[in-house]
Amino acid sequence: MSEQRRVLSGRYRVDELVGRGGMASVHRGHDLTLGRPVAIKLLKRELAENDTFRTRFRLEAQAASRMSHPTIVRVYDAGEDTETDPDGSTHPVPYIVMELVQGRLLKDIVDAGPLSTADAVRYTDGILEALEYSHRAGVVHRDIKPGNVMITEAGQVKVMDFGIARAVSDSSSTVAETTTILGTASYFSPEQAKGEPVDARADLYSTGVVLFELLTGQPPFRGDSPVAVAYQHVSEAPTAPSEVTDTVSRGLDAVVLRALAKDPFQRYQDAASFREALDAAVDGKAPSKRQVGALTSELYGADPRQAAETARSLRQLSTDTTMRRTQSGPPVSWIWTGVVVLAALLISVFIWVISIRPTDGINPNAREVPDLVDTSWERAEDRLAELDLVARKIEEASAEINEGNVIRTQPEAGTTVTPDQEIRVYVSTGQQMATVPNLSTMTRDEAVEALEKAGLQFGTERRRSDPDTAADMVMDASAGGSSVTDGSELPLGTRVDLVVATGTVTVRDFTKTSTLASAIEELESDRLQLTVVREEDPDCPAADPEIVIAQDKVGEVPIHSDVTLTVCTGAADG
Numbered sequence: 001m002s003e004q005r006r007v008l009s010g011r012y013r014v015d016e017l018v019g020r021g022g023m024a025s026v027h028r029g030h031d032l033t034l035g036r037p038v039a040i041k042l043l044k045r046e047l048a049e050n051d052t053f054r055t056r057f058r059l060e061a062q063a064a065s066r067m068s069h070p071t072i073v074r075v076y077d078a079g080e081d082t083e084t085d086p087d088g089s090t091h092p093v094p095y096i097v098m099e100l101v102q103g104r105l106l107k108d109i110v111d112a113g114p115l116s117t118a119d120a121v122r123y124t125d126g127i128l129e130a131l132e133y134s135h136r137a138g139v140v141h142r143d144i145k146p147g148n149v150m151i152t153e154a155g156q157v158k159v160m161d162f163g164i165a166r167a168v169s170d171s172s173s174t175v176a177e178t179t180t181i182l183g184t185a186s187y188f189s190p191e192q193a194k195g196e197p198v199d200a201r202a203d204l205y206s207t208g209v210v211l212f213e214l215l216t217g218q219p220p221f222r223g224d225s226p227v228a229v230a231y232q233h234v235s236e237a238p239t240a241p242s243e244v245t246d247t248v249s250r251g252l253d254a255v256v257l258r259a260l261a262k263d264p265f266q267r268y269q270d271a272a273s274f275r276e277a278l279d280a281a282v283d284g285k286a287p288s289k290r291q292v293g294a295l296t297s298e299l300y301g302a303d304p305r306q307a308a309e310t311a312r313s314l315r316q317l318s319t320d321t322t323m324r325r326t327q328s329g330p331p332v333s334w335i336w337t338g339v340v341v342l343a344a345l346l347i348s349v350f351i352w353v354i355s356i357r358p359t360d361g362i363n364p365n366a367r368e369v370p371d372l373v374d375t376s377w378e379r380a381e382d383r384l385a386e387l388d389l390v391a392r393k394i395e396e397a398s399a400e401i402n403e404g405n406v407i408r409t410q411p412e413a414g415t416t417v418t419p420d421q422e423i424r425v426y427v428s429t430g431q432q433m434a435t436v437p438n439l440s441t442m443t444r445d446e447a448v449e450a451l452e453k454a455g456l457q458f459g460t461e462r463r464r465s466d467p468d469t470a471a472d473m474v475m476d477a478s479a480g481g482s483s484v485t486d487g488s489e490l491p492l493g494t495r496v497d498l499v500v501a502t503g504t505v506t507v508r509d510f511t512k513t514s515t516l517a518s519a520i521e522e523l524e525s526d527r528l529q530l531t532v533v534r535e536e537d538p539d540c541p542a543a544d545p546e547i548v549i550a551q552d553k554v555g556e557v558p559i560h561s562d563v564t565l566t567v568c569t570g571a572a573d574g
Contacts, residue, residue: 007032008040008079008081008093008095009079009081011031011032011033012029012030012031012032012038012040012077012095012097013029013030013032014027014029014040014042015027015028015029015030016028018039019105023043023044023047024041024042024043024044024047025041025042025044026039026040026041026042027039027040027041027042028040028100029097029100031076031097034448034458035445036445036448037100038076038097038098038099038100039073039097039098039099039100039101040095040096040097040098041095041096041098042093042094042095043057043093043094043095045091047094048091048092048093048094049091049092054080054092054094057078057094058078058080058094061075061078061096062078064139064162065077065078066137066492066493067133067134067137067139067162068452068453068455068492068493069129069130069133069134070156071126071127071129071130071133071156071157071158071159072130072133072134072158072159072160072162073098073099073101073150073158073159073160073161074098074099074452075096075097075098075099075162076097076098076099077096077097078094078095078096078097079094079095079097080092080093080094080095081093081095098160099158101150101152101158101160102152102153103150103151103152103153103156103158104150104151105146105147105149105150105151106123106146106147106149106150106151106157106210107145107146107147107149109146109151110146110213110214110217114217114245115214115215115217117215117247117248117249117252119214120211120214120215121211121252121278121282122155122157123149123151123157123214124207124210124211124214124278125157125275125278125279126149126156126157126159127144127149127157127159127207127210128204128207128271128274128275128278129157129271129275130157130158130159131144131159131200131203131204131207131271132270132271132272132275134162135200135203135270135271136396136397139162140198140199140200140202140203141159141161141162141203141206142192142198142202142203143161143187143206144159144187144203144206144207144210145186145187145206145209145210146210146213148160148161149210185226185227185229185230185233186209186219186221186222186229187206187209187210187219188206188229188230188233189201189202189205189206189233189264190205190233190234190262191264193230193231193233193234194234199264199412200270200271201264201267201268201269202264203271204259204267204268204270204271204274205259205260205261205264205267207259207271207274208255208256208258208259208260208267209260211252211255211256211259212238212241212256212260215241215245215248215252215256216241216244216245216248217244217245218244220238220239220260221233221236221238234262237299238256238257238260240253240256240257241253241256249281251280251281251282252281252282254277254281255274255277255278255281257299258277258299259274260299261299262299263299265411266299269410269424270410270424366416366417366418367387367388367389367416367417367418367419367421368414368415368416368417369389369409369411369412369413369414369415369416369417369423370383370384370387370413371413371414372384372406372409372413372425373401373406373407373408373413374401374402374405374406375405375406376404376405376406377393377404377405377406377425377427380406380409380425380427381393381425384423384425387419388419388420389417389419389420389421389422389423390420390421390422390423391422391423391425392422392423392424392425393425393427394424394425394426394427395426395427395428395429396426396427396428396429397428397429397430397431397432397492398428398429398430398431398432399431399432399491399492401428402428402430403428403429403430404427404428405427405428406425406426406427406428407426407427407428408426409423409424409425409426410423410424410426411423431491431492432455432491432492433489433490433491433492434454434455434456434489434490434491434492434493434494435454435487435488435489436454436456436477436484436485436486436487436488436489436490436496437450437451437453437454437486438486438487439451439474439477439484439486439496439498440474440475440486442473442474443472443473443474444461444472444473444474444498444500445472447474447477447498448498451496455492455493456490456492456493456494456495456496457493457494457495457496458495458496458498459479459495459496459497459498460497460498461497461498461500462497462498462499462500463499463500463501463502464476464499464500464501464502465501465502465504465505465506465556466501466502466505466559467505467526467527467528467529467530467559467560468529468559469501469503469559470501470503470559471501471502471503471504471558472500472501472503473500473501473503474498474499474500474501475499475500475501476498476499477496477497477498477499478496478497478499479494479495479496479497480494484496502556503558503559504556504557504558504559505527505528505529505530505556505557505559506555506556506557507523507528507530507553507554507555507556507557507563508554509551509554510522510548510551510565511548511549511550511551512547512548512549513548514547514548515545515546515547515548516534516545516546516547516548516565516567517545517546519532519548519565520532520565523563529559529560530557530559530560530561530562530563531560531561531562531563532562532563532564532565533562533563533564533565534565534567535550535564535565535566535567536566536567536568536569537549537550537566537567537568537569537570538569538570539570540568540570541568541570541571541572542567542568542569542570542571542572543567543568546567546568547567547568548565548566548567549566549567549568550565550566551563551564551565551566552564
């Protein structure tokens, strides 16, 4: 069997190849159990043979599968199959099964030509809407780029590959190795480029890079190698988009520059704030050129290109092929010694520049954000007030934290802040609930789709005969062994089991064992509700009472159908 017709785990048929990336190939596929088209991502062999990656990948795919939002490509399943090589050895084939989206990659749209400002803003807003949802669910994407964004035929934004970047980075030993796997450093945040821990604000930086590219047709930083681009993310100030494309407003300049701040605390702190700023830039008053310049100075320093020159010197020193020895013999050795010393000096200066912070000195008024997780909102507010910090309550659903208790803070616990700084305190509203759709009016396929849209999962299917219910109509639903009614509330992600009508009733064989009268009584009863058609056979002698000698339907019979019973009506012998 060819690879295109391979069936993974006995359930997912792999069809034609539709795309190939740095980590995986994507195929059109078919879920043989649920009878629906899907997209199947097969991981590359070098990733599949990394045990750490496979474990990390499975956990991250499970986290991503719990997210259900119109702007996120749904992950239905993740698993691992095996493939046998010609020499008889086997190797693992990790895969993920996703929603099949009809549309184009945002990368292909950008490559095809310039976008209007309206389209650039609309696509960016869709990405931020997806991130706003995923960040509330505790999932950081880590690899936002046009190649991970689909635009449907209706213009809907769909972000994909949540969690995969984390699986890669957690199983890669170096930044360079991670960069190679992900295929590009153009959208890295500075903290990713330096190999530091990242949070949701790294996604917002990457979204700022995408917005810059949508507005100008090119990313803010370009270089001959991923390392060269990473240096620029860490050290160089971005050009305002309007300096590349004069149709971009200064309002959007300010939004992009804020999103691309090197310090995460100077960026937008969440996707909602980014979206609000984007809306304001489109609808509101634009800042002046001087105000944009002041913002650049605030975010990137009075001399933002100083570190850039250091990085550029390093790259030139490491790649310069024009230097030639013009003397033979020992006298030239001092030149090479000088080059080595200069390289060491430049490297030291570069490390000092990227590590320097405005708050390197000890601030006697500094405060450390306390660990407030799972404490009550009231207690959290009091503790922050004791530290002269301002608590801002933000409610969020959580399955793990009791209602009224703290899920997390932003900035997170242990962060050093100044007095009177606002601390966002995310407080649990309890388990996020989903409303059960009107399943009793739906077919089985309609019910499965409606459950997924509602944020619930389809569980098992059981077939039942009923004379009043058409084939494939939902008869009953249950969750955890208890019946579920239309419009009731269930925790988000609950598996719902369905009882589906067969559209048939079971008819036994009455031939030579039953009278016509008793057969009619049973077939036309409320249990079967069939119609009996009496047929006479004059070639055999009549009997009293009449005995059924032939029957046209036995076993599973469509509801409300006719059953023909034959009896003898000929003259008696003798």
